Each structure stands twice: as structure tokens, then as C-alpha cells.
Amino acid sequence: QVPLVESGGGLVLAGDSLRLSCAASDHAFRSYSMGWFRQAPGKEREFVAAINWSGGNIFYGNSVKGRFGISRDNAKNTVYLQMNSLKPEDTAVYYCAADSAGRVGLREYEYDYWGQGTQVTVSS
Helix, strand or coil, X not given: CCCEEEECCEEXXXXXXXEEEEEECCHHHHHCEEEEEEECXXXXXXXXXXXXXXXXXXXXXXXXXCCEEXXXXXXXXXXXXXXXXXXXXXXXXXXXXXXXXXXXXXXHHHCCEECCCEXXXXXX
């Protein structure tokens, strides 16, 4: 198991920034690809961003491209999601996920482990 714990969510105004963190308790994390997904009420879970083990391979969902940035610090077993220029439509529960196969996937089924989620609410 690779327990993942997200933090950093909250209530912000449109145009503000937030940084989410996802901490893993297992050193195996350092070799895993990591992803961020989000789920708004009444909607399916949506891919946000993914990063490979070294940080050299990164993908973003179209709705966040240019505004969000994913990064990782393997020494701290932590992956981050920097969210800038937030919009009300970014309101969702944000989940981090780990893929032991290192695929940098865009789909939920490609990830083995999931955090419990952190709520992000953007008010207009």
C-alpha cells in the first residue's frame, strides 16, 4: 500500500491561487508516476495532471492547461498541484493518485492508489 494524503484545499475567490500537496508514506513513491484528478458534484472524475517519476514527463487536462502546474519532490515523497487563475468551474474534490507502473496515464484505471481527496471551492 502507498497511502496518499492530500492537503491544501479550501475556499478561494475567482482569480486566486492554491497549492495542493499529496504526501506518500512509502519510499516506493519515488518510482511511481503521480496524477491529479478532480470530481465536481454530479460529474464524472476528470483528469487534471500527471507527472512521471523524474518530473521529466508531464501532461495536463485541457481545462487546466496554462493555469495549473504539477511538480514533485521525491526527497519529501510529495507531489504538488499549483493552481493559478482559479475559476468557479474548478470547484471540485481533488484527488491524487499513484501508478506503480509509471505510465503517466490520463485515465483512472491506470492508477493503483488514491488519496481521500481535498475540497477546492472557488467563489465568484
